[in-house]
Amino acid sequence: MKRAVVIVLDSVGIGELPDADLYGDTGSNTLGNIAQHVKGFRLPNMEKLGLGNIDNIKGIARTDNPLGCYGRMAEKSAGKDTTTGHWEIAGIVLQKPFPVYPDGFPDEIIKEFERRIGTKILGNVAASGTEIIKKLGRQHVMTGYPIVYTSADSVFQIAAHEEVIPVEKLYEMCEIARDILKGDHAVGRVIARPFTGTEGNYVRTDRRHDFSLKPIKKTILDFLAEKGYKVKAVGKIVDIFGGQGITDSVHIHNNMDGVDKTLDYLKEKFEGIIFTNLVDFDMLYGHRNNVEGYAAALMDFDKRVPEIIESLDDDDLLIITADHGCDPSTESTDHSREYVPLIVYGKKLRRNVNLGTRETFADIAATLAQMFNVENPGDGKGFYEDVIL
Helix, strand or coil: CEEEEEEEEEECCEEECCCHHHHCCCCHHHHHHHHHHHHCCCCCCHHHCCCCCCCCCCCCCCCCCCCCCCEECCCCCCCHHCCCCCCCHHCCCCCCCCCCCCCCCCCHHHHHHHHHHCCCCCCEECHHHHHHHHHHHHHHHHHHHCCCEEEEECCCEEECCCCCCCCHHHHHHHHHHHHHHHHHCCCEEEEEEECCCCCCCCCCCCCCCEEEEECCCHHHHHHHHHCCCCCEEEEEEEEEEECCCCEEEEEECCCCHHHHHHHHHCCCCEEEEEEEHHHHHHHHHHHHCHHHHHHHHHHHHHHHHHHHHHHHCCCEEEEEECCCCCCCCCCCCCCEECCCCEEECCCCCCCCEEEEEECCCHHHHHHHHHCCCCCCCCCCCCCCHHHHH
């Protein structure tokens, strides 16, 4: 096998983990609850690969002889955020969660940030991104002060109207915040949240940019790149890893653009991996409790699965998974602590292999290490020998 394609369906969890109660996520089941709530919901192409055959999955049809291998993975790290999930996929298991600020950031952080950007800020609360620009957008436009907010995740977010604070200036502010937020205050991500429009009609733009912590140690991406393999990142992957271990990257406008960019990379001839994140599930639907929208986005992706399969070379391995849950059917608008699906397909791979319940997302990194004969960055257990013919 010469190439691997890892597609992360951001937040598509498949049922609560045993410790979900510790995170306030009892009863969360992103995919299962969507299937229960939306009439006519079907994912026929992923079902053919074995999605419905995963242990204890709800709401998805089983297939007698699936074309792929299938299983589910538990998150071993402490946390349920994007950075933690992706880092674990790449081989890093975090023993301590990133810090969160449900009551806003402490004075010493905000005062230092204001000093270094040369202006006051608005907000400093935990809030929905769309709601806070509705609430503070007019004041922001009048004063020119950036809006700072957080969420249940470990994030420091800065929202600004593109005509008030140009995007490049907003990015500079994020760089300053990233430099301040170290040590005990080392949040997972600083996020630029530009928006446009007029009062009552503010709209966030696709020029969002994440300024993530650098991984705390080498990941499978580093080991692959050091051996001369290509690591091509689609979507916010390059941001999540702070560019570390990435040889090529492309940003995307939405899920379908992410699929298009993945297909573009598949047309190239190289050895290595394509690592894709499709964020719309989480950003547009999970966090906004939009069950119908989430279902439609899943069905839209499912329609593209045949294109992805047809674009694979004989020596390619495809992995479809997720990084956490974000159940849109619950009262919470935050991520949920869930198992994630594991679907593995390749023209030279076995079919209908139940990979069971994996103890960690890091089993993907271990599998890639086996496939490319590089060092395993973590303690995950690879399943390459289980799927290869």
